[in-house]
Amino acid sequence: MTPADGGDRLAAYASRMRAARLPRGLHPVAWWLWALALATAASRTSNPLLLVLVLAVLGFVVTTRRTAAPWARAFHYYLVMALIVIAVRVVFRSVFASGITADDHILFRLPRVPTPEWYAGIQIGGPVSLEATLSAAVDGLRLACLLCCVGAANSLANPKRALKALPGALYELGVAVTVAMSVAPQLVESVQRVARARRLRAGRSRGLRAVRAVALPVLHDALDRSLRLAAAMDSRGYGRTGTATRASRQLTGVLLLTGMAGLCVGVYGLLDPGVPRPVGLGGLGGGVVLSVAGLAVGGRRVSRSRYRPDRWQWPELVVAGCGAVAAVVLTVGTGYDPAELNPDLYPLRWPTLPVLPTVAILVAALAAFAAPPPPRPRPAPVPAGARP
Amino acid sequence: MIRFDHVTVTYPGADRPALRDVDLRVDEGELCLVVGHTGSGKSTLLNAVNGLVPHFTGGSLAGRVTVAGRSTADQPPREFAELVGVVGQDPVAGFVTDTVEEELAYGMEQLALDPAVMRARVEETLDLLGLADLRDRGLHELSGGQQQRVAIGAALTAHPRVLVLDEPTSALDPTSAEDVLATVTRLVHDLGITVVLAEHRLERVIPYADRLVLLAGDGTARHGDPATLLAGSAVAPPIVHLGRLAGWAPPPLSVRDARRRAPELRRRLPTVPPTPHRTAHPATRDDTGAAGVVLAAAGVVVRHGPVVAVRAATLDLRAGQVVALMGRNGSGKSSLLWALQGAGRRAGGTVRTGGRDPGKIAAAESRRLVGLVPQTAADLLYLDSVGAELDQADRDGAVPGSARRLLDDIAPGIADADHPRDLSAGQQLALVLAVQLAVTPRVVLLDEPTRGLDYGAKAALVRTLDGLAGQGHAVVVATHDVEFATAAADRVVVMAGGDIVTDGPATSVLTASPTFAPQIAKVLAPLPYLTVAQVAAALPAAPGGPVGAAPADAPAGRP
Numbered sequence: 001m002t003p004a005d006g007g008d009r010l011a012a013y014a015s016r017m018r019a020a021r022l023p024r025g026l027h028p029v030a031w032w033l034w035a036l037a038l039a040t041a042a043s044r045t046s047n048p049l050l051l052v053l054v055l056a057v058l059g060f061v062v063t064t065r066r067t068a069a070p071w072a073r074a075f076h077y078y079l080v081m082a083l084i085v086i087a088v089r090v091v092f093r094s095v096f097a098s099g100i101t102a103d104d105h106i107l108f109r110l111p112r113v114p115t116p117e118w119y120a121g122i123q124i125g126g127p128v129s130l131e132a133t134l135s136a137a138v139d140g141l142r143l144a145c146l147l148c149c150v151g152a153a154n155s156l157a158n159p160k161r162a163l164k165a166l167p168g169a170l171y172e173l174g175v176a177v178t179v180a181m182s183v184a185p186q187l188v189e190s191v192q193r194v195a196r197a198r199r200l201r202a203g204r205s206r207g208l209r210a211v212r213a214v215a216l217p218v219l220h221d222a223l224d225r226s227l228r229l230a231a232a233m234d235s236r237g238y239g240r241t242g243t244a245t246r247a248s249r250q251l252t253g254v255l256l257l258t259g260m261a262g263l264c265v266g267v268y269g270l271l272d273p274g275v276p277r278p279v280g281l282g283g284l285g286g287g288v289v290l291s292v293a294g295l296a297v298g299g300r301r302v303s304r305s306r307y308r309p310d311r312w313q314w315p316e317l318v319v320a321g322c323g324a325v326a327a328v329v330l331t332v333g334t335g336y337d338p339a340e341l342n343p344d345l346y347p348l349r350w351p352t353l354p355v356l357p358t359v360a361i362l363v364a365a366l367a368a369f370a371a372p373p374p375p376r377p378r379p380a381p382v383p384a385g386a387r388p
Numbered sequence: 389m390i391r392f393d394h395v396t397v398t399y400p401g402a403d404r405p406a407l408r409d410v411d412l413r414v415d416e417g418e419l420c421l422v423v424g425h426t427g428s429g430k431s432t433l434l435n436a437v438n439g440l441v442p443h444f445t446g447g448s449l450a451g452r453v454t455v456a457g458r459s460t461a462d463q464p465p466r467e468f469a470e471l472v473g474v475v476g477q478d479p480v481a482g483f484v485t486d487t488v489e490e491e492l493a494y495g496m497e498q499l500a501l502d503p504a505v506m507r508a509r510v511e512e513t514l515d516l517l518g519l520a521d522l523r524d525r526g527l528h529e530l531s532g533g534q535q536q537r538v539a540i541g542a543a544l545t546a547h548p549r550v551l552v553l554d555e556p557t558s559a560l561d562p563t564s565a566e567d568v569l570a571t572v573t574r575l576v577h578d579l580g581i582t583v584v585l586a587e588h589r590l591e592r593v594i595p596y597a598d599r600l601v602l603l604a605g606d607g608t609a610r611h612g613d614p615a616t617l618l619a620g621s622a623v624a625p626p627i628v629h630l631g632r633l634a635g636w637a638p639p640p641l642s643v644r645d646a647r648r649r650a651p652e653l654r655r656r657l658p659t660v661p662p663t664p665h666r667t668a669h670p671a672t673r674d675d676t677g678a679a680g681v682v683l684a685a686a687g688v689v690v691r692h693g694p695v696v697a698v699r700a701a702t703l704d705l706r707a708g709q710v711v712a713l714m715g716r717n718g719s720g721k722s723s724l725l726w727a728l729q730g731a732g733r734r735a736g737g738t739v740r741t742g743g744r745d746p747g748k749i750a751a752a753e754s755r756r757l758v759g760l761v762p763q764t765a766a767d768l769l770y771l772d773s774v775g776a777e778l779d780q781a782d783r784d785g786a787v788p789g790s791a792r793r794l795l796d797d798i799a800p801g802i803a804d805a806d807h808p809r810d811l812s813a814g815q816q817l818a819l820v821l822a823v824q825l826a827v828t829p830r831v832v833l834l835d836e837p838t839r840g841l842d843y844g845a846k847a848a849l850v851r852t853l854d855g856l857a858g859q860g861h862a863v864v865v866a867t868h869d870v871e872f873a874t875a876a877a878d879r880v881v882v883m884a885g886g887d888i889v890t891d892g893p894a895t896s897v898l899t900a901s902p903t904f905a906p907q908i909a910k911v912l913a914p915l916p917y918l919t920v921a922q923v924a925a926a927l928p929a930a931p932g933g934p935v936g937a938a939p940a941d942a943p944a945g946r947p
Contacts, residue, residue: 160486175484182486185528197767199731200760201823202752202784213770220766220809225481231435231444232482237469237498237546303500307493308507 020313023373025067028157029165030316034367035153037323041330041361042145045341049353050361051141057365058145058152065367066155067374078151082144089140090133097126103346104129131345161310169252169298175238179229183222190221240303248297255294262287318370322363329360389582390414390437390550395451396607397432397441406432406447408607414584416549419576419596421614422586423623424603425842426812430586433603434554437584438472439465455550470499472550473543477558479535480528488530488538489514489523495546506545513541517571532717533564537571544575550582551575558588558840561716561868562903569593588842591625591871591907594618595642615639623843626871627907629920633927646911654915656927663925665895665918666854666878680706682741682830682862683728683758689736690723690886697723699886700737705831705862710853712877712894713866714904720886721866722763725833728864730754741831752785758831759824763839765817766809774811774819775804786826795822798852814845821852832856834865838872850876874898874906874918894918 035058042054059075066072094110106127113124160181163174194217203213233239262283269280330341340354392412398405406429414420422430435441439460442449453460455471473495476482485491492513496506514520517537527535536556543551553572557565573596575581587593594600600614602621610617615638618624624639627646631639634653640646683705690698698720705711713721726732728739730746731754739745746754762768771777774795781791795802799818802811808819817837825832834853838846846869853863853876867873873880873894880897882890882904890897899909899916909918917923 178486179484182483186480193764194767196726196731197762197764199751200729200755200762201768202750202755216770217767228476228478228481229484231440232474232476233484234444234465235438235440235469235472235474236484236495236542237466238484240466240469240498240500304497305500305503305506307490307497307503307510309503 017314020315021372023375025158025161025310025374026065026156026319026371027165027310027312027316028159028162029310030312030319030371031157032153032162033320034323034364035149035156037320037327038152038361038364039146039149040327041357041364042142042149044330045357046138046142047341047343047351047354047357048138048141049351050341050357051138051145053358053361054145054364055148057361058148060365061368061371062152062155065371065374067158068376069158071159072155075148075151075155078148078154081151082147085144085147086137086140089143090136093132093136094128095124097123097128097132100127100129100132101346104131105348106130107133131348134348135345164306165310167295167299168304169256169295171304183225186225187218187222190218194218194221248300252294252298255290255297259287259290259292259294262290315370315372319367322365322367322370326357326360326364330357389416389418389456390584391452391454392433392436393452393454395436395449395453397429397436397447397449399445399447402447405607407436407609409451410607410609412601412609412611414582414599416582417576417580418598419573419583419585419593420599420601420611421590421593421597422584422601422603423590423621425605425623425844426814426840428603428605429607429609430603431554433601433609434552434584434586435474436460437550437552438468438474439463440474466498469495469548470546471548472552473540473546473548475536475539475543475551475553475556477555479532479539482539483527483535486526486528487523488519488525488527491527491538491542492545495542499546509545509547513545516544516575517541531564532560533567536560536564536568540568540571540575544581548581550584553583553585555586555588555840557592562870563716565589565592565868569596572596588840589869589871590623591627594625595645615641625907626920627911630908630911630923633920633924643907643910646907650911653923654912657912657915657917657923658926659915661915661917661922661926663922665874665922666876680708682707683739684741685728685737685739687737688724688727688734688739690720690727690733691735692723692733696886698727701883701886701888703728703881703888703891705864707830707860707862708857709878710857710863710865710876711879711881712873713864713881713883714868714870714873715883715889719883721883722835723886724883725760725835725864725866728831729758729760729833731760755824755829756785756827757829758833759827759829760833761817761820761824761835761837763835765820765837768820768823769808769816772807773804774802774806774808777808777819777823778804781823781826784827786828791822791826794825795819797855798822799848812845813840814842814848817841817845817849818852825856830860831862832864834863836866836868838867838869846872847875870898870904870906873904874909880904 038054038058042051045051062075066075097110106129109127110125112126115122115124160178163177166174191214194214198210198213203210264287266280266282266284266287269275269283270277329335333341336354336356340352341357343351390413392410395407395410396405397407410433422433424430432441435445436449436453437455439453441447443460443464449461455468458468458471460468483491484494489510492510493506496509514523517540519534519537519541522530522534527538530538540551540553540556556572557568560568569592572583572585576583576596585593594614597614599611600617601609601611602617602623603609618628618641619632619637619639627641627643628639630646634649636646636649640649681704685701685703688698688701688703689696701720701724703724713724715721723732727734727747730739730749731751734747739747742757744753744757746758769777771780778791778795782788795818798821799815802815802819808816811819821834837849841849850872853865856863865873865876877894880890880892880894881888882897895916895918898904898906898918899913902910905913906918908920908923909916912923917926
């Protein structure tokens with residue numbers, strides 16, 4: 001190989017690298033990995049400063065890298081939901097006062113509701129302490145972080161494309177969800193149309209008869225439509241036979257079921273400190289292996305290809321990696337004092353910001369720069385003549 | 389390419405077969421047109437091509453259907469996906485994905501084609517059907533004609549050798565329908581695809597058909613050259629009836645064809661038709677004064693959010709007059725009708741009928757003034773028998789028994805025990821009309837009633853509307869069907885973009901514009917003839933006899 005050759009190849013390689021950064025949608029799995037990794041990181045800490053930092057990173061990445069599609073605007077709703085979660089948590093903790101120690105700073109006292117004898121375990125009303133409220137708020141904040149991680153993934157990755165990335169064995173599930181998503185608006189439209197038409201016969205608008213008068217035509221409509229859809233899908237080749245046999249179908253079932261059971265045991269074991277760690281890890285590992293095997297066997301059932309599949313390129317790897325760094329640093333807990341992740345409320349003091357975890361969470365924000373910008377929608381051409 | 393060998397299809401519970409001993413051969417590259425009344429087995433025939441009948445629908449199929457040598461008995465429809473593409477009546481019902489590009493690719497994904505091949509074919513198809521500008525658009529934001537073209541494209545990407553289309557234009561306005569049919573004929577001519585097509589509005593497609601399959605109604609089918617078959621058929625476009633009257637043999641199939649033979653006929657016709665295009669109830673037609681006005685609407689505005697659907701429309705409806713409301717899809721026809729009835733939103737303007745405003749009174753009151761039959765008439769039917777629906781109509785304020793009487797007048801022979809959903813489109817329309825008329829509204833509005841009706845049902849509807857006008861009702865029919873408007877309407881109102889752009893007597897409006905002109909007017913222009921009946925009345929010779937020989941140099945058959 002001459003040096004010129006090497007130079008050409010390097011140039012070609014560089015241009016491929018640059019091409020991967022052209023505006024396009026990032027592989028949905030990359031966004032999901034990134035978000036789940038951040039969720040893992042958030043679940044390891046109860047330091048409010050770190051949790052707020054995670055939220056800030058989520059907000060930053062979502063605002064810079066989401067598309068103009070309707071589903072991309074969902075992040076607001078997740079934020080609102082997060083606030084509700086925190087509020088509910090705090091209110092409950094205040095009303096059902098519990099875990100108040102003698103050292104607590106009492107903020108105010110709620111009137112006590114006398115509870116019957118057999119209900120003595122739970123106390124309603126009473127003193128509300130600063131420590132209890134803070135701990136409830138931080139708990140809520142952590143839950144809110146997890147919620148927002150899912151929300152970020154949903155706003156960044158097109159849910160439809162994410163479904164397309166499902167393994168072949170779960171293909172039918174994906175189709176069912178897609179069809180359901182497109183049928184829902186049609187059903188709403190159908191209900192509106194029939195309800196409107198009822199006025200023409202001056203039908204009563206309340207009571208059982210009204211329900212029947214709307215439901216019957218709507219259900220009839222829906223049934224008709226699903227039959228026609230099924231016929232259309234059949235004529236277009238949906239469900240063409242792959243190479244599956246009866247035995248392979250049964251094998252798929254067994255593998256998937258035991259795999260799922262293993263996953264459940266593993267996750268439970270890892271989350272519950274009472275269960276020995278090897279049991280949890282073993283269950284998780286075994287479950288993953290069995291599930292993957294099941295999906296692989298089941299995938300042979302369908303012979304299908306994908307139109308314009310999302311490709312896994314270096315930006316995908318970097319995005320997923322950024323998230324993974326945060327998750328690993330906060331899980332492993334070396335290089336800093338792990339106690340700083342879960343600051344004690346007794347005595348009450350301002351939490352400190354551990355350096356390494358902070359940097360790790362900030363690394364996750366790099367996803368905003370690693371991911372290619374989302375494609376701009378083409379200006380909608382105005383067709384000749386008015387559209388309805 | 390397609391062979392039917394003595395095919396008989398019987399559905400479970402049916403007392404007679406839907407198809408009886410059908411023997412048919414469609415060759416490669418042909419456009420085969422399937423014609424017949426509603427319920428004569430058109431859909432059964434079409435669906436048998438790829439095996440949906442009987443694999444999907446149930447029933448039993450005797451005989452043998454083969455496509456390119458493969459029998460549908462051996463394999464389910466999905467295995468025919470790369471051989472037969474199917475496009476249905478309602479494109480939206482068949483969409484699986486939500487954007488144009490993905491929909492085009494869906495069929496190929498099922499066939500497990502290579503991604504590179506898929507991409508190339510999607511691009512080709514986008515160009516072929518003129519959809520390139522719409523590639524990223526959601527399927528539900530497209531107009532009806534665009535949706536139907538996407539559905540055709542989605543069937544084409546699998547490169548089928550046969551394309552089956554079941555009434556692809558029945559839900560479209562004339563312009564979109566032309567668009568879709570032009571696409572279909574281009575596919576036949578450019579790609580050599582074999583097309584099997586069912587279509588109610590024969591006049592649109594017959595010029596392009598190579599073969600005609602005529603379903604008699606008892607399950608049997610005849611097939612052959614379109615001109616020959618149509619010469620003796622009752623189901624025929626007006627132009628063929630004209631050809632018969634003028635003694636042209638074989639009958640002309642296209643306007644161009646007829647127009648080239650027409651000079652001789654035009655010379656023999658008086659310049660003013662001796663009879664009006666409609667002979668029923670000459671009572672109050674064409675008066676322009678305030679007399680006879682039963683509904684007066686002024687400055688009606690309808691808005692749907694930011695969209696202005698109707699922009700200050702002013703309209704007077706007279707007793708004894710049938711008005712055809714025409715215009716492309718989305719021009720505001722439905723919104724105007726709903727606003728006139730009072731059930732729809734009205735952002736401005738006034739409507740007066742019977743001294744009251746139907747929009748400001750209770751629904752039970754307004755339907756006594758103005759009756760509206762909506763586009764999907766079946767939306768109004770929610771009981772489980774025709775008898776129950778009629779009883780309900782009586783309870784809703786009609787004179788007992790009047791609904792039944794009306795129904796028997798409009799469409800005799802519908803039993804009380806029948807389920808409303810089992811009736812044909814024409815019968816459902818009759819039932820809803822009877823229910824709405826039972827409370828004796830002076831004004832009757834019908835929104836697109838001709839959708840899915842065959843020639844016979846349309847003729848029956850014209851008779852019903854004539855009867856209503858004769859009794860002093862004011863009738864408005866929104867329709868896309870020019871031939872129907874010609875037969876039914878005294879006055880034509882054309883809407884575009886929410887405005888009323890034309891409002892005048894049918895004779896002048898329907899002869900003025902080529903889009904809204906019936907076939908007879910196109911052939912005989914500048915003579916103001918609209919119907920075959922007018923021509924028949926004007927010709928001196930007795931009908932049925934040879935009225936005039938075809939010129940010796942007349943082009944034979946199709947262009």
